């Protein structure tokens with residue numbers, strides 16, 4: 713399966729120079745901007761909101777992939793759509809009405825994603841496969857960048873890959889399979905083999921600054 717997409721998580725970027733960081737990482741060959749929203753309620757951390765999304769929007773033509781780690785979800789959907797988001801994902805545990813939230817995202821002109829924590833069961837996909845554009849598999853517990861990849865995620869990715877392919881074989885729409893957490897050049901091969909096509913990486917990409925390597929070099933490592 714392919715094509716493969718790389719989505720740097722700007723959570724690990726230099727926030728004091730965020731616009732430049734977005735421009736540089738996309739110019740270096742990344743495909744998507746992954747935008748982590750945390751609310752200190754659904755997850756124990758606090759990050760960035762629609763204002764920051766709006767501020768970086770003019771800096772790139774690349775899709776902005778908003779990963780909502782917030783509860784409740786719905787009020788933020790139109791705000792992020794207005795701020796220029798292309799994809800909005802949320803966690804099913806954080807919405808009272810998953811189907812309604814998925815519909816709300818699409819009504820606002822965005823692609824809709826459903827995000828699975830390491831312990832979230834896949835039955836949340838059961839009645840909504842027609843209504844989602846992306847499935848986000850967390851390979852760490854959400855809340856922080858720089859954590860280690862949880863290997864059990866590979867099994868889950870393979871299970872979801874089968875469901876997506878089966879859905880497509882029955883005439884369903886395409887669904888991206890995105891993996892988020894602890895993705896590095898050393899494990900991306902295994903993750904791709906398990907069936908992922910979209911790879912989020914924060915610390916492994918933006919950490920290049922400290923390691924004296926360019927984003928271009930690091931992204932080449934991921935692709936290789």
Ligand code: DX5
Pocket residue numbers: 721723724746748779852853854855856857858859892893894895912913914915916
């Ligand atoms: C974690 C976030 C991730 C995180 C990934 O809650 O959803 O997107 O920034 O960072 P790394 O690649 O460092 O695990």
Ligand code: ZN
Pocket residue numbers: 721746747748779892912
């Ligand atoms: Zn994320």
